[in-house]
Amino acid sequence: MRLTPLEVMTKLVGFPTVSRDSNLPLVEWVEGYLVSHGITVHRWHDPDQPHKAALMAHVGPMVAGGVVLSGHSDVVPVDGQEWSSDPWTVTHRDGRYYGRGTCDMKGFDALAIWALVEAQRGGVARPLQLALSFDEEIGCTGAPPMIARMQEVVPKASMVIVGEPSMMTAVSGHKGGIGIYTRVVGFEVHSSLPHKGVSAVMEAARLIGWANEVNAENAAAAASEMAALFEPPYTSAHVGTISGGTAENITAKECIFRMGFRVVAGEDPRDWQARYLDEVARVEAAMQAVHKDAHIETKEWFQVPALRPEERGEAEALVRSITGDNAGHMVSYGTEAGQFQQAGYSAVICGPGDIAQAHQPDEYISVEQFEAGHDFMRRLLGRLAG
Numbered sequence: 001m002r003l004t005p006l007e008v009m010t011k012l013v014g015f016p017t018v019s020r021d022s023n024l025p026l027v028e029w030v031e032g033y034l035v036s037h038g039i040t041v042h043r044w045h046d047p048d049q050p051h052k053a054a055l056m057a058h059v060g061p062m063v064a065g066g067v068v069l070s071g072h073s074d075v076v077p078v079d080g081q082e083w084s085s086d087p088w089t090v091t092h093r094d095g096r097y098y099g100r101g102t103c104d105m106k107g108f109d110a111l112a113i114w115a116l117v118e119a120q121r122g123g124v125a126r127p128l129q130l131a132l133s134f135d136e137e138i139g140c141t142g143a144p145p146m147i148a149r150m151q152e153v154v155p156k157a158s159m160v161i162v163g164e165p166s167m168m169t170a171v172s173g174h175k176g177g178i179g180i181y182t183r184v185v186g187f188e189v190h191s192s193l194p195h196k197g198v199s200a201v202m203e204a205a206r207l208i209g210w211a212n213e214v215n216a217e218n219a220a221a222a223a224s225e226m227a228a229l230f231e232p233p234y235t236s237a238h239v240g241t242i243s244g245g246t247a248e249n250i251t252a253k254e255c256i257f258r259m260g261f262r263v264v265a266g267e268d269p270r271d272w273q274a275r276y277l278d279e280v281a282r283v284e285a286a287m288q289a290v291h292k293d294a295h296i297e298t299k300e301w302f303q304v305p306a307l308r309p310e311e312r313g314e315a316e317a318l319v320r321s322i323t324g325d326n327a328g329h330m331v332s333y334g335t336e337a338g339q340f341q342q343a344g345y346s347a348v349i350c351g352p353g354d355i356a357q358a359h360q361p362d363e364y365i366s367v368e369q370f371e372a373g374h375d376f377m378r379r380l381l382g383r384l385a386g
């Protein structure tokens with residue numbers, strides 16, 4: 001049975017594949033559907049997370065140089081969000097398809113699955129591949145091992161289209177990122193004797209203050225040619241959540257936060273990590289001068305390489321030739337495109353929908369954007385046919 005892109009999207013959205021939960025029911029369904037059309041499917045299982053899998057497929061001659069359609073299977077949670085309709089059911093109203101993941105990015109996943117089946121039926125001279133990852137929404141940690149595995153099980157493609165929502169424009173660059181989990185351990189005393197204790201909260205504040213200084217310095221500095229392509233045109237540091245302390249009159253024993261950097265292409269996330277760890281060491285030394293047990297623990301929690309704009313990039317040229325869009329586009333959020341590029345593929349981002357609707361309550365993709373994505377796939381199939 002051949003399904004329409006909308007029918008495939010409806011099926012995919014019905015699997016509540018929040019990153020923390022299993023995506024296996026979705027993967028099994030996609031595998032069954034592709035196999036029913038004679039397509040060979042490969043899986044990659046993370047040994048530490050047996051409840052998750054990435055899925056890869058190849059259609060066409062068993063030769064290198066094909067095109068990968070890359071999407072992620074996971075979605076962000078709906079906890080605490082007010083939805084007007086069931087987030088796990090695609091609901092059509094006002095020219096929009098509502099549902100968690102319709103925009104980010106099961107709409108594209110559905111179009112890619114549809115395209116693979118069409119490529120298998122109609123035949124292609126140049127291979128078309130599917131790469132469906134997991135754990136994208138929690139730091140793009142599922143893609144690197146999947147990409148490595150992919151090169152073992154199917155001939156290596158030359159280019160990748162990552163279908164994150166870009167309103168079907170070709171996005172040729174994005175920032176990289178690195179996140180560092182930080183646990184500040186202080187020494188508890190009554191807050192009337194602050195010189196004898198170490199407040200983890202107040203020491204954490206020094207590190208966050210440092211981040212604010214870094215942001216101000218970077219904003220004030222002249223942007224490199226590469227950095228100038230991004231908005232904002234500099235690397236920024238951010239702390240999104242913080243927790244610590246037990247009472248107003250006790251120097252806090254513990255404070256936990258995550259320091260994140262969004263790094264412009266051309267700069268190395270590791271350098272920002274090193275600068276931060278220098279600052280951590282400085283603060284820690286001052287804490288230990290007060291009490292030897294006070295310390296700071298850090299752990300890298302994610303790292304995503306930037307997508308560097310390619311000079312005459314093959315993937316970008318293909319997408320532009322299909323969409324007719326020749327404007328330059330850069331984004332400041334991370335995707336798996338930088339990871340594919342790091343593995344030697346030409347990579348570009350192009351997918352239906354607006355990133356503004358991603359992760360929102362009442363997430364939707366407009367019917368018009370979904371149709372534009374469908375049209376893109378038809379034309380892509382025409383290019384691959386011969």
Ligand SMILES: [Zn+2]
Nearest residue numbers: 072104105164
């Ligand atoms: Zn996404």
